[in-house]
Amino acid sequence: HATVQNSFILSTGGGAPCFFQGMEVLNENGLTIFLNTPLATILERIQNNSNRPLLSQDTSREQRLKDLLDKRFPVYSRAQLVVDDPSREKIIAALR
Numbered sequence: 001h002a003t004v005q006n007s008f009i010l011s012t013g014g015g016a017p018c019f020f021q022g023m024e025v026l027n028e029n030g031l032t033i034f035l036n037t038p039l040a041t042i043l044e045r046i047q048n049n050s051n052r053p054l055l056s057q058d059t060s061r062e063q064r065l066k067d068l069l070d071k072r073f074p075v076y077s078r079a080q081l082v083v084d085d086p087s088r089e090k091i092i093a094a095l096r
Contacts, residue, residue, distance in 0.1 A: 014068070018075045027080060033094075034079035035086040039066060 010030075017023040026032045043062055046052060054068060055061045083094045
């Protein structure tokens with residue numbers, strides 16, 4: 001029998017932890033990390049991305065994103081590790 005390597009990184013979509021007890025399942029099966037990125041940074045990263053169906057509602061993109069984050073934050077904050085305003089250095093330090 002060959003040894004199977006079970007270590008991997010899974011980057012979920014934003015809603016995945018919020019449905020079907022997703023965060024609980026993730027927490028039970030590995031280390032969960034919430035990279036609590038400022039709203040302004042997220043908006044900057046997605047400014048040229050038109051493939052965001054949840055952000056193409058009648059309200060402004062910024063307001064819709066804020067509404068989504070407000071709704072999802074209670075779930076995201078149940079991650080085992082929360083890194084506020086993440087940078088590469090902060091993420092590495094949090095994992096040590």
